[in-house]
Amino acid sequence: MLILSRKCGESIMLGEDIQLVLLEISGDKVKLGIEAPKSVRVLRGELLQTMESNRLAASSLVSKQALAGLKKNLPAPQKEEDSSV
Amino acid sequence: MIIQTRDFGPIEIDDRELLDFQQPIYGFEHLSRYALLSDPEIGSGFGWLQSVQEPEICFIIVQLAAVFPSYQPIIPAGVRRQLGFQPQEEIPCWGIAVIPAEFQNSTVNLKSPVLINPRPRHAAQIILDEDYPIRAKLLAQDQEEG
Numbered sequence: 001m002l003i004l005s006r007k008c009g010e011s012i013m014l015g016e017d018i019q020l021v022l023l024e025i026s027g028d029k030v031k032l033g034i035e036a037p038k039s040v041r042v043l044r045g046e047l048l049q050t051m052e053s054n055r056l057a058a059s060s061l062v063s064k065q066a067l068a069g070l071k072k073n074l075p076a077p078q079k080e081e082d083s084s085v
Numbered sequence: 086m087i088i089q090t091r092d093f094g095p096i097e098i099d100d101r102e103l104l105d106f107q108q109p110i111y112g113f114e115h116l117s118r119y120a121l122l123s124d125p126e127i128g129s130g131f132g133w134l135q136s137v138q139e140p141e142i143c144f145i146i147v148q149l150a151a152v153f154p155s156y157q158p159i160i161p162a163g164v165r166r167q168l169g170f171q172p173q174e175e176i177p178c179w180g181i182a183v184i185p186a187e188f189q190n191s192t193v194n195l196k197s198p199v200l201i202n203p204r205p206r207h208a209a210q211i212i213l214d215e216d217y218p219i220r221a222k223l224l225a226q227d228q229e230e231g
Contacts, residue, residue, distance in 0.1 A: 046212055049219045050197040051112035054210075057183045057194075058113070058142050062092070064126075066188040067145070071127050073188075073224050074152055 088120060089140035092133060096122070103137060104201060107167050108209035110134075110181075111197065116142060119208070121201065132179060134199070146179040147193050152223060156195065158213050169205040176200055181210075182223065192220040 004012060011021040017037055024031035034042055087097050098120050106117045113136075122133040130151045136142035149156045160176050170176055178200060180193035195217035201208045 044212070046196055046219065047111060050194060050210075050212060053183065053194050053197075053219050054110055054112045054144070054181060057144050057181045060183060060185065062145055062184045063186055066184055066186050066191075067124075067127055067131070070184060070188040070191050070223060071131065074130075 088135070088137050090120075090122065090133070090135045091141055091143040092135075093122065093124075096120070102206070104134075104206050104208045106208050106210075108164075108211060110144070110199070110210045111212075113142065134179075134181075144199075145182045145184055146199055147182050147223065149178045149180045149193070149195065149198060152193070153195070153221075156217075158198065158215055158217065160200065160211070164200065164209060164211055168200055168202045168207040168209060170202055176202075180221075183220070189224055191223040193223050194219050195221045 006012065006022045008022055008025060011019050013019055018040060019033075019035040021033035021035070022030065023033050036042060086100055087095050090096050102120065104119045104121055106119065109115075109117055116136045116138050118137040120133075120135045120137060122135055123129065123131065124133070130148045132146045132148070134144040134146050156178065158178065160170075162172075165172065165174075165176070168176075178198040180195055180198055182191060182193045184191045196219045197210055197212045199208060199210045
């Protein structure tokens with residue numbers, strides 16, 4: 001993996017027409033500006049992972065046995081102690 | 086109407102019971118209408134999110150508050166409004182589960198919960214800003230003996 005250090009306002013070019021600009025740093029968050037042609041799909045990493053995870057969830061046939069086993073092994077829902085009726 | 090389901094065969098369901106996804110399930114953007122089904126043998130806590138449009142698409146979802154009592158993500162105000170929740174109302178969060186035959190390895194997505202408002206029957210899958218795992222184990226390691 002290529003690792004570069006950048007200051008606020010500095011940018012990185014990917015190829016000739018994709019520019020990443022480091023806009024702001026605050027705490028553990030970094031704001032990036034992305035300038036890219038419309039044909040380039042820009043996705044947050046976790047979005048792609050969620051899509052993959054969703055596809056996996058939808059494509060796996062769940063056996064009733066597995067489900068029953070899972071249910072049996074899950075801790076029983078905890079009742080709230082101070083729930084007022 | 087009668088809908089075809091993946092796990093229960095054809096089922097009769099009132100149109101008004103169907104969920105309308107205001108923000109679709111990621112990767113399934115072409116599907117917006119689902120039925121939320123349950124299996125009395127498995128009981129509450131688990132739901133079947135069955136696509137009305139494509140019978141073979143069905144997600145098993147888990148009520149997250151029941152399994153992860155400390156799970157209380159911050160839901161953006163815009164999403165609250167979109168789904169018709171009141172500002173202080175508690176929002177039921179469901180997680181899409183991946184349940185393999187070795188059920189001990191089952192995981193659930195805590196980063197991208199499915200929010201369902203039962204009254205206007207609106208729903209959405211959102212991605213939280215907070216740090217939560219996409220593949221959280223449903224069963225703790227020490228419970229694997231079963």
